[in-house]
Amino acid sequence: MAEKQSTVVQVKDQYVTAILVTHNGVTWLSEVVASLSSQKHLPDQIIAVDNGSTDGSVKLLSNAGIPVIKQSKTAGFGSAVATAVSKLPAPKDENNEWLWIIHDDCAPDKFALAKLLEAVVERPQVAIAGPKILGWYDRKHILEAGVSITENGTRWTGLENREHDQGQHDDVKTVLAVSSAGMLIKRSVFEELGGFDPSLELFRDDVDLGWRANIAGYAVICVGQAVLYHAEASSTERRSVDVKDAILHRPLLLDRRNAAFVLLANSSWWILPWVAIQLLFTSIGRSIIYLLAKLPGYAADEIAAIGLLIFKPADLVKSRRYRKQNRVLTARVIKQFIPSRTIQIRATIERISTSVTNAFKPNKSSSNSQKVRSYSDIGVIDESFDDIEFVESKSFAKIRALAKQPFLFGLLVVSIFTIIYSRNRFGSLSGGALPVSPDSAMYLVRDFVSSWHLVGLGSSTPSPLWVLITAGASSITAGNPQIFIYLFFFTIPIVLYSLAYRSARKYSLTNYSATFIGLIYAISPVVLTSINQGRIGTLVVAILLPIIFTSLHKHNGLATLKWRKLYLVTIFAAIAATFSPAFLLFWFFYHLYQLVMFYSTLKKSKSYQWQIILKNLNHEEIRKRAALIITPILINLPISLSVLASPITKLLEPGLSLPAGEPLSILLFNPGGPTSPSIYIVAPFILYLLIVLISKDQRGNGLLALIVLILSITLSSYFVSSNNGGTQRVWTGSLLVFAQFILLLSIFAVAERLLPQLRKIDLGYKHFASAITAIVTVISVLTITGWALTTGANSLVRTDNEQVIPAFISDLATTSEKPKTLVVRKYQDQIKYFITRGSDLIIGDPDVSSQTPEIVHQSVVDLFNGIGTSSSQILGYYGIQYIFMKDPADPALVRTIDGIGGFTRSSATKDGVIWKVNKAHARVSFQNQNGQFFTINSTDKSANGYVSSEGIVIVAEKFDPSWKLLLNGREVALEKNEFGQPIFRINEPGEVLVTHDGTARRGWISIQLIVILSVIILALPSGRKRKEVPLEELL
Secondary structure, three states: OHHHHHHHHHHHHOEEEEEEEEOOOHHHHHHHHHHHHOOOOOOOEEEEEEEOOOOOHHHHHHHOOOOEEEEOOOOOHHHHHHHHHHOOOOOOOOOOEEEEEEEOOEEEOOOHHHHHHHHHHOOOOEEEEEEEEEEOOOOOEEEEOOEEEOOOOOEEOOOOOOOEOOOOOOOEEEOOEOOOOOOEEEHHHHHHHOOOOOOOOOOOHHHHHHHHHHHOOOEEEEEEEEEEEEOOOOOOOOOOOOOOOOHHHOHHHHHHHHHHHHHHHHOOHHHHHHHHHHHHHHHHHHHHHHHHOOOHHHHHHHHHHHHHHHHOOHHHHHHHHHHHHHOOOOOHHHHOOOOOHHHHHHHHHHHHHHHHHHHOOOOOOOOOOOOOOOOHHHOOOOHHHHHOOOOOOOOOHHHHHHHOOHHHHHHHHHHHHHHHHOOOOOOOOEEOOEOEOOOOHHHHHHHHHOOOEOOOOOEOOOOOHHHHHHHHHHHHHOOOHHHHHHHHHHHHHHHHHHHHHHHHHHOOOOHHHHHHHHHHHHOOHHHHHHHHHOOHHHHHHHHHHHHHHHHHHOOOOOOOOOHHHHHHHHHHHHHHHHHOHHHHHHHHHHHHHHHHHHHHHOOOOOOOOHHHHHHHHOOHHHHHHHHHHHHHHHHOOOHHHHHHHOOOOOOOOOOOOOOOOOHHHHHOOOOOOOOOOOOOOOOOHHHHHHHHHOOOOOHHHHHHHHHHHHHHHHHHOOEEEOOOOOEEEOOOHHHHHHHHHHHHHHHHHHHHHHHHHHHHOOOOHHHHHHHHHHHHHHHHHHHHHHHHHOHHHOOOOEOOOOOOOOHHHHHHOOOOOOOEEEEEEEEOOEEEEEEEOOOOOEOOHHHHOOOOOHHHHHHHHHHHHOOOOOHHHHHHHOOEEEEEEEOOOOHHHHHHHHHOOOEEEEEEOOOEEEEEEOOOOOOEEEEEOOOOEEEOOEOOOEEEEEEOOOEEEEEOOOOOOOEEEEEOOEEOOOEEOOOOOEEEEEOOOEEEEEEEOOHHHHHHHHHHHHHHHHHHHHHOOOOOOHHHOOHHHHO
């Protein structure tokens, strides 16, 4: 009791001057003044300093009887406090006089000053105390309970996101600093430290003062029972920031600049370089995030803040010198207040997790009641799932309950089907059109950026974007494409079922209809054939089609489609286009047709006046349609240009070439080819097409499906050059997927409209037609399912496919000579060949392979015909050092090769027969004037070595104008020899470096990345400036 009375007496002995700093804060000022006058322990005097207010703040203060000192609006906060202190009389007792600093937008609780004084009188070592700060609008939201700063300049409170006050921070704790809003500081210490740093006119001046107080040997505390409500008007951009250093009145710029200033001015000299580097890279990282949030102004603030310190270092140097005067302790005392990197990372993860969680929460209603979000609301299951009734535990009760939930029942059926159907595809997959997958995504990344591909005799064909997309998608499997490709093929039926179901529900179909649509779509002949043949392009299109179609269908005419969602659609379309050139062509011409048709409906569309044309082209519908057309093309540069320039010849999907179905097969919605369903297993889509065409409400979709089907049949009649040296029919699986998906939605829409009518009318042709359609559908589904679970499971894509290339040839590929091997194999009574660098083709390799030079192809044909007397010389010049004939070897061809000079049989094993090509060259070799050849050590990307005389450097690759050779640092002219190879004539001894110039390739990649990044930014949700956040969200 005696102690408490002593504290009360000491509190009464303290002399407190409240310094109220104002600047256009009349919105909050009346409550601030009222809170000061209602304090249980009233301040002994109140002085107001106004920094050029124009909103009536001075008048309000004068009416309240508070003396006002007027300053310019460019004066800083610290300057205002210093001016007020300078007007005070000399202190009578230095230990008992305090300054209570108040902002014009902060209102202290009536017990705030009393609690602060109680805490400081009990702790004589304390020089600065601050209250717990709560929000002005949400007075349970804790803003600060002491403050610190991180190593990268972030203001650190140590609080959880939107943490509410439940008394958890009511204790007194030692901190680095407290906010200047409500700061109670001993006058003598304030004058000893020189007050707030003049270089910090606003923001972070409180952290700097607390830092200097700690270094000077004083304690800083936060008193949790003292409460203050703060609107943070300046930092939230609710009023203009007019101080001198606030360039363009941008508070974020000033805050970031001052944060960096505090760290650089107070840190020890030996860690300054590390602090500077962290600040620089953090600013760059934040600016990128702001750009992604479409806030370029904030991004510029981040960079400009660092620039201001770099170009104006004088203030920083001056401040560091000044701080030495009052430094009593080492900077190590500050370390305890700086949050560790682990704590920062944990807080960041929690903040992101909270943001993601809040994104799925429903908005508060006017009554602040929240509806519980169901699984159907977030698109996981259908609406009826949340209405499951309790079922007693009886025989088959659980199965019956599951059957009442069509989506879950269908998901179970498709999952069981997938497991049985994929029984031969567990593990690393290859076969059919699917090449071998690499074990690292970085292989695909390097392949994408490379300008020269080591496929066959070499190729400068740019890698398609889907190679990079596959590498990126492999990140979900720890960067292992083999695992990703396996999971992709395994989960395809399940994914397609789910996406088709959700799309059907968006199409306003019932959950039962949506379930049947998902089932039929997932096990359709085109999907199963694509899985069996390794047609990864068609499968990707099948995944993206429901998403794209649903997005565009909901916004018929594009009038209500927002630009952000439109760019999201173009991203999906660009991905589908990179996997399927046929999709790109259809997308381009379809939207071009829609654009032309819409333009023709505009007023004065036939006018040739450029003003009218420009006005019509500026119509939002036209601009949106143009974005749909142009964006996928730009994202897929330069390949998209070649597809549009020569559409028929470029219609090859990813992977190895395989035979495709004939037009009759396409008409029946069966893409054909090896391991496809037999033609007698008829899909019901042709019947659906006929019904939809005679239905008025769905005829538009039927006509579109008919056009796509006719286009598919037409394209399938064309033969194009394949990547295995032959010709093949155009594969149109991606177009068939589109047609069948539209027909599925349309036929079930017709059925749902027709069924209620059938119950009301007499038996007639509609009943018979409906029954026939249902029977055909059921029979088709059952027969396709039976085929898939039996014969269809024996697909070309398997886990046990035998590798073609023997191990010893693969090992030779790692030597400096980089030899090639001609692989010969018999396939369906035909002799086929390809040239390998020592390994089987990897994903992406077939898509960049180029045509074998005619001279090489003819030499191989002559070799097979037994007349290739010069074959060994030509093959040797191209670096083909071995011929490997895969078992079963053709005996006649073996004898032919044995009998032709220039080839020496090396071995004959169970794998096949191997010949060595005599006098074969290395990948890069030097021929001197005497005709002798010397190997120049070569890697995958370049070759370098020393040549001792004049001669010729021969590159055993296809000719390409981008081959470069530097002799002693000088470029040598490129020539072509009689075999069509790149050669360089050397006129002096010296060091040579042979490379393939990738400048053009890097240029195209740069354009692609710029376009991709731009479109992603446009598709992302826009961030909001702080002043744009409505007050309702602060409640």
